[in-house]
Amino acid sequence: xxxxxxxxxxxxxxxxxxxxxxxxxxxxxxxxxxxxxxxxxxxxxxxxxxxxxxxxxxxxxxxxxxxxxxxxxxxxxxxxxxxxxxxxxxxxxxxxxxxxxxxxxxxxxxxxxxxxxxxxxxxxxxxxxxxxxxxxxxxxxxxxxxxxxxxxxxxxxxxxxxxxxxxxxxxxxxxxxxxxxxxxxxxxxxxxxxxxxxxxxxxxxxxxxxxxxxxxxxxx
Numbered sequence: 001x002x003x004x005x006x007x008x009x010x011x012x013x014x015x016x017x018x019x020x021x022x023x024x025x026x027x028x029x030x031x032x033x034x035x036x037x038x039x040x041x042x043x044x045x046x047x048x049x050x051x052x053x054x055x056x057x058x059x060x061x062x063x064x065x066x067x068x069x070x071x072x073x074x075x076x077x078x079x080x081x082x083x084x085x086x087x088x089x090x091x092x093x094x095x096x097x098x099x100x101x102x103x104x105x106x107x108x109x110x111x112x113x114x115x116x117x118x119x120x121x122x123x124x125x126x127x128x129x130x131x132x133x134x135x136x137x138x139x140x141x142x143x144x145x146x147x148x149x150x151x152x153x154x155x156x157x158x159x160x161x162x163x164x165x166x167x168x169x170x171x172x173x174x175x176x177x178x179x180x181x182x183x184x185x186x187x188x189x190x191x192x193x194x195x196x197x198x199x200x201x202x203x204x205x206x207x208x209x210x211x212x213x214x215x216x217x218x219x220x
Contacts, residue, residue, distance in 0.1 A: 015058060021065055029068060029073055088126070090127050094127075097117070097144065098213060105145065121137065121138055150185075151194065
């Protein structure tokens with residue numbers, strides 16, 4: 001098999017897995033929380049940026065699945081799969097890992113790839129076994145990693161927003177949001193201000209931001 005064919009096969013397998021999980025989430029959330037077809041279609045469009053899973057890009061499908069998980073869907077591991085650590089500290093680590101994937105820094109957002117990173121940084125084989133101090137180290141290391149690329153990502157988004165503004169000028173509220181984001185990324189240091197700026201700009205562009213901010217705000 002050539003490298004191109006292997007990549008195509010891998011992408012097709014990933015798409016099939018995501019579609020299966022999203023359909024399971026739709027069914028489960030419909031039964032337990034009343035998610036109807038209209039609301040589900042709205043999620044596909046607003047979060048995944050496409051009205052159909054058949055044509056949706058993989059990053060959009062990942063964003064849809066994460067949105068459904070935030071609404072209560074739980075992915076049940078198959079035999080042999082790594083289980084997910086479920087606690088606020090682990091959730092923060094996982095959210096930052098997925099955020100770095102969204103920024104294009106992490107190629108493989110899977111639990112297996114995260115476990116390999118945890119072993120390298122925290123010296124434990126599984127996130128379940130990371131102590132509070134190890135979890136804090138993981139969180140801070142991932143934030144520092146993100147800060148190496150966030151300023152550039154924010155500038156690119158701000159430039160894109162300005163291009164869009166020339167075509168369709170901002171309203172007063174949108175202008176205030178843009179100025180707040182631009183000023184935060186320039187005048188303040190630290191991960192939190194840059195994350196807020198990035199989220200504001202992504203939302204101005206109508207793009208999904210994921211759940212990293214909510215996870216980081218959760219108390220232990």
